[in-house]
Amino acid sequence: MSQERVIIVGGGLAGLAAAVRIAEDGVPVDLFSMVPVKRSHSVCAQGGINACNEVARQQGYSEYQHFDETLYGGDYLADQNPVLEMTNWAPKIIDLLDRMGVPFNRTPEQNRDLRLFGGSLFKRTHFAGATTGQQLLYALDEQTRRFEAEGRITKHEFWEFLWPVTVGEGEDKRCVGITAQDMRTMQIRSFRGGAVVMATGGCGLIFGKSTNSVICTGGAASRCYQDGAWYANGEMIQVHPTAIPGADKLRLMSESARGEGGRVWVPRKKGDTRKATDIPEPERLYFLEEKYPDYGNLVPRDIASREIFDICVNQGMGVSGQNQVYLDLSHMDPDYLTRKLGGILEIYEKFVGDDPRHTPMRIFPGVHYSMGGMWTTYTPGSYEPRARHGVHNPGDAAPVDTEVGRGMELGAHNNMMTNISGLYAFGEVNFAFHGATRLGANALLSCIFDGLFSGVSVANYVRDGAPKSDPTSELDQGVFDRVTAQEQSKMERLLASGVGDSDPTDPTHNPYAIGHELGVEMTAASTVVKTGPRLEQCLTKLDELTERYQGVRLSDGSMWTNQTLSYARAVGDMLILARVIAQGGLLRKESRGSHYRTDYPDRDDPNFMKTTIGRFNPDGTCSIEFKPVRADLVEARARTYGGSSKSKKSEPRQETVATS
Amino acid sequence: MAIAYAHESTADQRRANRTRAVEGRTVLCRVRRCDGPGKAGRWESFKVPVEPGMNVIACLKHIAQNPVTVDGNTTTPVVYDAGCLEEVCGACTMLINGMARQSCSCLIDEYAPLEGDTITLEPMTKFPVIRDLWVDRARLFQSLTRVKAWVPIDGTYALGAGPKESPEVQQDRYDMSECMSCGCCLEACPQFTIEPDEASWDTSFIGAHAISQARLFNGHATGKELKNDRLDELMNPGGVSECGNAQNCVKVCPKGVPLTESIATIGRQVTIRSFTRFFSGK
Ligand SMILES: Cc1cc2nc3c(=O)[nH]c(=O)nc-3n(C[C@H](O)[C@H](O)[C@H](O)COP(=O)(O)OP(=O)(O)OC[C@H]3O[C@@H](n4cnc5c(N)ncnc54)[C@H](O)[C@@H]3O)c2cc1C
Ligand code: SF4
Ligand code: SF4
Ligand code: FES
Numbered sequence: 001m002s003q004e005r006v007i008i009v010g011g012g013l014a015g016l017a018a019a020v021r022i023a024e025d026g027v028p029v030d031l032f033s034m035v036p037v038k039r040s041h042s043v044c045a046q047g048g049i050n051a052c053n054e055v056a057r058q059q060g061y062s063e064y065q066h067f068d069e070t071l072y073g074g075d076y077l078a079d080q081n082p083v084l085e086m087t088n089w090a091p092k093i094i095d096l097l098d099r100m101g102v103p104f105n106r107t108p109e110q111n112r113d114l115r116l117f118g119g120s121l122f123k124r125t126h127f128a129g130a131t132t133g134q135q136l137l138y139a140l141d142e143q144t145r146r147f148e149a150e151g152r153i154t155k156h157e158f159w160e161f162l163w164p165v166t167v168g169e170g171e172d173k174r175c176v177g178i179t180a181q182d183m184r185t186m187q188i189r190s191f192r193g194g195a196v197v198m199a200t201g202g203c204g205l206i207f208g209k210s211t212n213s214v215i216c217t218g219g220a221a222s223r224c225y226q227d228g229a230w231y232a233n234g235e236m237i238q239v240h241p242t243a244i245p246g247a248d249k250l251r252l253m254s255e256s257a258r259g260e261g262g263r264v265w266v267p268r269k270k271g272d273t274r275k276a277t278d279i280p281e282p283e284r285l286y287f288l289e290e291k292y293p294d295y296g297n298l299v300p301r302d303i304a305s306r307e308i309f310d311i312c313v314n315q316g317m318g319v320s321g322q323n324q325v326y327l328d329l330s331h332m333d334p335d336y337l338t339r340k341l342g343g344i345l346e347i348y349e350k351f352v353g354d355d356p357r358h359t360p361m362r363i364f365p366g367v368h369y370s371m372g373g374m375w376t377t378y379t380p381g382s383y384e385p386r387a388r389h390g391v392h393n394p395g396d397a398a399p400v401d402t403e404v405g406r407g408m409e410l411g412a413h414n415n416m417m418t419n420i421s422g423l424y425a426f427g428e429v430n431f432a433f434h435g436a437t438r439l440g441a442n443a444l445l446s447c448i449f450d451g452l453f454s455g456v457s458v459a460n461y462v463r464d465g466a467p468k469s470d471p472t473s474e475l476d477q478g479v480f481d482r483v484t485a486q487e488q489s490k491m492e493r494l495l496a497s498g499v500g501d502s503d504p505t506d507p508t509h510n511p512y513a514i515g516h517e518l519g520v521e522m523t524a525a526s527t528v529v530k531t532g533p534r535l536e537q538c539l540t541k542l543d544e545l546t547e548r549y550q551g552v553r554l555s556d557g558s559m560w561t562n563q564t565l566s567y568a569r570a571v572g573d574m575l576i577l578a579r580v581i582a583q584g585g586l587l588r589k590e591s592r593g594s595h596y597r598t599d600y601p602d603r604d605d606p607n608f609m610k611t612t613i614g615r616f617n618p619d620g621t622c623s624i625e626f627k628p629v630r631a632d633l634v635e636a637r638a639r640t641y642g643g644s645s646k647s648k649k650s651e652p653r654q655e656t657v658a659t660s
Numbered sequence: 661m662a663i664a665y666a667h668e669s670t671a672d673q674r675r676a677n678r679t680r681a682v683e684g685r686t687v688l689c690r691v692r693r694c695d696g697p698g699k700a701g702r703w704e705s706f707k708v709p710v711e712p713g714m715n716v717i718a719c720l721k722h723i724a725q726n727p728v729t730v731d732g733n734t735t736t737p738v739v740y741d742a743g744c745l746e747e748v749c750g751a752c753t754m755l756i757n758g759m760a761r762q763s764c765s766c767l768i769d770e771y772a773p774l775e776g777d778t779i780t781l782e783p784m785t786k787f788p789v790i791r792d793l794w795v796d797r798a799r800l801f802q803s804l805t806r807v808k809a810w811v812p813i814d815g816t817y818a819l820g821a822g823p824k825e826s827p828e829v830q831q832d833r834y835d836m837s838e839c840m841s842c843g844c845c846l847e848a849c850p851q852f853t854i855e856p857d858e859a860s861w862d863t864s865f866i867g868a869h870a871i872s873q874a875r876l877f878n879g880h881a882t883g884k885e886l887k888n889d890r891l892d893e894l895m896n897p898g899g900v901s902e903c904g905n906a907q908n909c910v911k912v913c914p915k916g917v918p919l920t921e922s923i924a925t926i927g928r929q930v931t932i933r934s935f936t937r938f939f940s941g942k
Contacts, residue, residue: 039749098822101811103834110824142810247718512725556736561791
């Protein structure tokens with residue numbers, strides 16, 4: 001009997017952390033990725049990674065408070081136990097990354113430097129220059145390469161995951177491998193694995209242009225969902241207020257630009273064609289300053305996003321009639337700007353070509369992160385709360401023991417396992433940690449935590465769980481061939497769809513055009529501001545696009561390195577996932593975190609402090625169910641960042657610190 | 661000032677181009693196509709309407725949706741490699757007007773400011789073409805294995821913090837650690853030649869990026885445990901002595917990795933290592 005292997009799909013921070021931990025435990029790993037793992041989307045993260053640290057601790061901060069902030073930020077939509085365990089582990093994770101050689105910024109005394117980030121009064125964000133995500137990813141990439149050299153990890157780069165291989169039905173359903181395609185040779189084949197870890201990242205491309213990388217389609221998650229995995233809180237999509245619109249993608253503009261005095265405006269005259277610098281002061285509409293005289297341009301992130309969105313989309317007042325407003329620094333001293341904001345102004349200049357010191361920047365909110373993802377479960381740890389705990393004040397002793405093992409039980413087989421046994425979800429594709437919004441610099445943490453902590457669970461499951469009593473290596477080959485054949489015929493159908501026999505630029509059945517329209521529709525209906533009727537309309541549009549997709553025509557019929565095929569296939573899966581996102585938004589009749597419904601502007605805990613669970617029906621529709629959140633550690637408070645006059649003073653002003 | 665189209669255009673010239681860019685114009689994208697390894701190459705040109713702030717990737721996306729050449733022939737979308745679109749993953753490297761650089765950070769206004777200007781896209785020449793602009797850079801990663809570009813930690817269990825480090829050392833290591841494995845330095849290097857046969861990768865010139873990674877890890881308190889292994893590898897055929905000091909690499913690196921400094925430092929470390937090896941017989 002050959003040894004059971006673990007399959008990991010995705011080589012971002014979550015996938016690599018899992019690969020290293022599982023390989024270290026002596027279980028061989030097959031690692032699949034559409035790109036060389038070192039080029040995964042995690043490289044984009046700039047800001048940093050959160051963890052309690054000694055300085056903050058001596059000022060009264062603790063892992064418990066990090067836990068509390070994460071729940072509060074997420075508007076209490078996350079199950080509390082996994083969040084507690086994650087924040088308990090955070091300091092250890094930083095230490096480990098430090099040992100791996102991550103060049104964290106240092107103080108003169110050679111300690112790790114810290115910065116202030118949104119959602120906390122304490123400095124708890126560790127960073128490595130302006131490319132923290134890149135530096136963390138490289139450290140894990142290096143450890144992965146080390147195990148690869150020792151033969152413990154086998155990489156399959158430029159392989160695209162197509163479908164999970166499962167046996168059994170309902171509760172007994174079990175994942176025993178995957179089917180994948182070599183993106184160069186186009187060969188499709190199945191691989192056996194005692195367990196499969198999905199670490200495939202976010203789904204920003206469903207919204208067309210986002211801050212995500214080009215492969216973040218959500219296609220992999222959608223395929224698992226179509227095979228029976230549940231998809232949770234899909235409607236929770238984080239939008240960053242100040243992204244730089246580009247013809248190809250949206251790039252982050254740090255909020256420190258507003259913190260340093262940036263003013264947001266549009267021309268008062270709709271469709272004004274003059275250059276920004278030619279428009280005199282009285283003819284500019286500083287809409288944030290007018291509407292929020294107290295906070296002005298420094299209103300919280302979600303409000304800023306909503307107002308900019310409203311001005312452009314609802315009122316049609318965007319600059320040049322497009323979805324963009326000015327973020328203006330040109331009234332300030334250029335030398336001061338260079339000193340304070342040099343790095344980020346260079347990014348703007350590099351990609352837009354204008355110098356923000358002299359020309360107002362053009363920005364618009366951009367889809368940034370998906371809190372929703374594949375549904376996962378866990379085994380709670382040993383902590384049994386005697387009483388509920390309310391607000392935790394800085395300096396108070398933590399009411400919950402901040403010991404590892406309190407939130408979740410280390411090594412339990414089901415930690416971060418989906419409803420299909422043997423199928424796990426780690427990283428951004430896992431819904432578990434961020435509730436209804438994510439705090440800046442918590443994503444990198446959750447990715448690495450998943451890999452390191454629940455990686456142990458995967459190794460244990462493969463050694464002692466179903467793969468031990470019923471090894472996948474002994475399963476009938478037919479189980480695997482069936483899925484290979486399914487994917488083979490799906491590909492052949494797409495390729496035979498009439499390449500070349502119609503006008504390739506006709507948008508009706510053009511996959512790129514369908515993908516583009518999907519993005520435009522989802523961004524308009526299902527991001528910053530939502531309403532019931534608009535979401536209904538969106539679902540109708542999805543019907544139309546799905547109908548058109550049935551007749552999709554590829555402009556490339558090649559059987560060698562066919563990127564059009566890969567994209568067209570993903571568009572089909574994106575349409576299906578888009579429905580979960582829109583339908584979840586429609587049924588969640590409240591406002592919570594990033595989900596804002598003008599027709600239901602308040603949070604409604606009795607009805608909706610619940611996880612949205614989407615299940616796929618064979619006819620392509622989605623059934624949604626709401627399942628209560630496990631929240632017995634901390635009592636839900638109102639999320640009022642700066643909302644009431646009382647809390648204004650004590651809450652950190654998120655905008656004045658770097659966030660991303 | 662004349663318009664600079666050539667690959668040696670300076671940053672100032674590119675900025676000047678930007679200011680004279682004509683709105684509502686089209687650009688002619690001349691693309692080197694190739695259907696696969698061993699297939700003959702060909703040129704195809706596409707007329708692409710330029711939007712403000714458009715980059716090369718946006719042109720390729722436009723072509724994907726409208727795959728019709730200037731001659732009116734229907735063709736296939738151009739195959740290319742891309743990821744972050746923020747010049748941080750290294751994927752989208754190609755030759756633009758003859759020079760290796762990232763296509764995602766290449767603004768059309770800087771290279772083709774006037775109506776009908778041409779921009780030429782070709783695959784890198786030092787790596788085998790997979791299809792069109794997409795090349796196989798596996799060798800670039802393999803060279804990282806050759807120099808054991810990692811810190812040999814004891815494992816992922818909680819064992820406390822890593823070694824302390826001064827801000828100066830951190831800054832030096834950070835500068836090297838920003839290398840995104842894009843391959844520009846290899847494309848520009850006269851000593852680095854295309855090597856399709858994997859069997860000879862271990863003995864072919866390793867390239868500036870890997871030499872710099874060796875220096876990065878030799879400079880880390882735990883990483884230096886493998887210093888001798890790295891230097892031994894760099895003494896072998898394909899090692900640092902094959903660098904001819906042309907310094908092309910450092911001029912083209914988009915991340916400003918101090919490559920010539922790294923080559924000099926590793927050269928010195930190798931010399932010392934070979935003396936010790938000679939005298940100790942190890
Ligand atoms: C611009 C930007 C800045 C950010 N800054 C921060 C920050 O400062 N702090 C913070 O905490 N978070 C930040 N985030 C969020 C954070 O970067 C991401 O959430 C995180 O990196 C996701 O990591 P991951 O491992 O889940 O997936 P990814 O890094 O996205 O990797 C996904 C992997 O899956 C593979 N894959 C996908 N589909 C398939 C398939 N079908 N077949 C095979 N392989 C597949 C890909 O090849 C890739 O290897 C930022 C995000 C963005 C966009
Ligand atoms: S200095 Fe060495 S590595 Fe750099 S280009 Fe010249 S020969 Fe190549
Ligand atoms: S050293 Fe510079 S040019 Fe060479 S691969 Fe790294 S980033 Fe690219
Ligand atoms: S796409 Fe990542 S560097 Fe250009």
